[in-house]
Amino acid sequence: MEKSNSYLQARKKKGKSLFIPFVVLGDPNKNSSLEIVKTLIENGANALELGFPFSDPPADGPVIQAADMRALESGICTDDCFDLLKDIRKTTDIPIGLLIYYNLILQRGVDRFYKDCSDAGVNSVLIADLPLEHAQEVVPIAKKHGIAPVFIISELSSDERIKNVAEMSDGYLYVVSYLGVTGVKESVLEGKIKDTIDRARKYTNLPLCVGFGINSAQQAQVAVKAGADGVIVGSRIIKEVPNTKKIAQICEELRLAIG
Amino acid sequence: MKSLGQYGKYGGCYVSELLVPVLTEVEEAFLKYKDDEEFKKEFSSLLSEFAGRQTPITELKKFSSEWGCKVVLKREDLLHGGSHKTNNVIGQALLAIRMGKKELIAETGAGQHGVATAMAGALFGLPVKIFMGTKDIERQFLNVQRMKIFGAEVISIEAGSKSLKDSINEALRYWTANSKNTYYVFGTIAGPHPFPSLVAHFQQIIGEEAREQCLKKYNKLPHTICACVGGGSNAIGTFRAFLNDKDVKLVGVEPAGEGIETNKHGAALCKGKPGALHGSYSYCLQDKDGQINEAHSISAGLDYPGVGPEHSQLKDSGRVKYVAVTDDDAMDAFLLLTRKEGIIPALESSHALSAAKEIASSLNKEDILLVTLSGRGDKDLGPAIKYLEQHGKI
Structure with missing residues (x-):
C-alpha cells in the first residue's frame, strides 16, 4: 500500500481540481516524447497519465491508437518506456500514473512489472483491459511494491460495483465522463458526470478524476463543475503531437479552464 | 458475472x-x-427450416480409393449463408x-x-x-x-x-x-x-449431427477428425461431441501461410504463446514484450493472431493435436476437391482437407477420416483464380 496517497496530497495542496494530461510514451519517438512530457510539466500539469503503446488498444479511440502506432513504429519497447519514466521522474515530483494493456504486464511478469514501476517512480497503474473480476491477479502485487491500483467507474456502474471498485482501488478513481456518441450537450454531460461522482463520493475519499472524451476547455470546466477532483485530457493534446508549442498552448487553455 | x-x-x-x-x-x-x-x-x-439443417455427410469416392481410407465430409458448406x-x-x-x-x-x-x-x-x-x-x-x-x-x-x-x-x-x-x-x-x-x-454452444450441433450420422451410416465412429482453426468455432463445434470418445483422434489445422518458420503465418497454437488478446487469455502470436503480431494467411477467415481459449486447453491437455498447412498446400487441396469431387471448398476448409490427405496415409481402408467442410468457396473465387493462374495450376 502506498503509505501516503500522492494524488490526495496534490489535490489538497492545490485546493482545486487537478489538471492531468495524458500522452503515450514514445510518441512519436523516444526523444520527442521526453520533450513533450516536459512541455506538459512546464505548462501546468498537476499529475501525469502516461500510456504504454500497445498494438491492439480497443479501449482507446482512434487518436490514441494512432499515437500507439507511431510509438511502436519508431521502435519503442517496454524497456524504453521504463527508461523514459526514469528520465521523467528526474525532472518532476508530481504523481505519475500509467495506462497500459494487460498483455504487456503478463509478458514482462506481473511482479517484475510492478517492481520496475516502483524503481521508476511511478505512483499508479490503470490496466485498460483488467476489470474488477480479475483485479486480484495484480492488486496484491501492486500494493506490495507501493503502486496504487486504479480502476474505472462510469454511469453504467451500479452502486454496489462502485463500492467494490472503491475498496479495491488506491490513488484515485477514474470516472469515465460519458459513453456514446460525441457531441452531447454540455448540460447533459454535466448531469451524467455529476451523477456518477455523487454516487462514488458515498463510498470513497479517493480523488475522483474524470477522463474519456474531455476534448475542450469547456468540457473540462463542465467536469470541474460536476465535482471532479481531477480532469484527464488525452486525445485533445495527442492530436497536436509532436508540436510542443501547440501542446503548450492547449495545456494553458485547459489549465485556466480547470482552475 | x-x-x-x-x-x-x-x-x-x-x-x-x-x-x-x-x-x-x-x-x-x-x-x-x-x-x-x-x-x-x-x-x-x-436451423432446420431457414438454414437447412441437418447438413449431410458425404463420402468422397475418388479420394477414398486414392487415399486408402473412407474420406467423409461434414457439409457445413451446404448451410444457408454458405458456412457454419x-x-x-x-x-x-x-x-x-x-x-x-x-x-x-x-x-x-x-x-x-x-x-x-x-x-x-x-x-x-x-x-x-x-x-x-x-x-x-x-x-x-x-x-x-x-x-x-x-x-x-x-x-x-x-x-x-x-x-x-x-x-x-x-x-x-x-x-x-x-x-x-x-x-x-x-x-x-x-x-x-x-x-x-x-x-461453442451454438456450434456444437455440427459434431452432434456428424457423430450420429457416422454411427447410423457406418455403425462406428471416425478414426480421425480434421477441422480448420482460425478463431476455432467450426473445430470446437465438431470436436465437442467427440471429446469423450477417447479413440477418436482430433486434429485442428492452422494456417502456416508462407511457412511456419517464416513470420508470415497465423498458427497461434503451433507457434504462439499464451497472452491476453481481445478479452481472453489464450495462445496468440506476439513479440517478447507482448505486442500482437500480424497474422498471415491466404484465407481471410484464418488470418487471425489469436485463437479460442478452449483450443489452448485442448492443446495443453493433448486431447487435440494441432498442425499447420501452408497457403500452397491448401490451394492444392482446394483445386483437388473442386476438380475430383465437384465441390468448391472455402479456403479455410481447404486447410483441413490438406492435413487430412497427409493423415490418410497412416489409416486403414475401413477407417473413417471425417473432415469438417466449414464453408463453400464461392466467396474465394477471385483470389483463388488469381493464385492458381499465377502458379500455373489452371
Missing part, C-alpha cells in the same frame, strides 16, 4: 470495465435461455431479441460471419453494422456485396493490419460506446467470456 468462463488457465474476461455490464447481461441471457424449451424450439426450427457461421448467428440473434437490443454489430474476416449476421438482421428486422478490414474487403468482395444487399452497413477499417483483429478492436470500441441498445454478435469462440462458451 456468474463465472469467468475459464478453460483451465485460459479464457477469462479481460476487457474494459465499461464492457462488463453488457457482457454480464449477455451471460445472464445465455444462462436463462440456453436450456429454455421455447428458445430451443425456436432455435432448432430456424449461420448456426451461431441465429442463436445469438435470438438472444439479442430477448435482451431487447435494437441493433446487431459484428466483426468479419472472410465475410462469412458478416454475411450470416446481415442475413439474420434482415430475417429479424434489426439494423446491422459490420466491421471489416480494408484488406479483407478487397479479397472478399463478393461477400461484401452480399452483406450490402441484405441491408447491412459495412464499415471499413483502415487501422493496423486492416484485417480481422483490427475489425474486432473497432467493433469492441463501438460496442463500448453503444452497449445499451447494441448486441455484438461475436463470430468465433474467442473474445471475452461469455462468447467462447456461448458460440
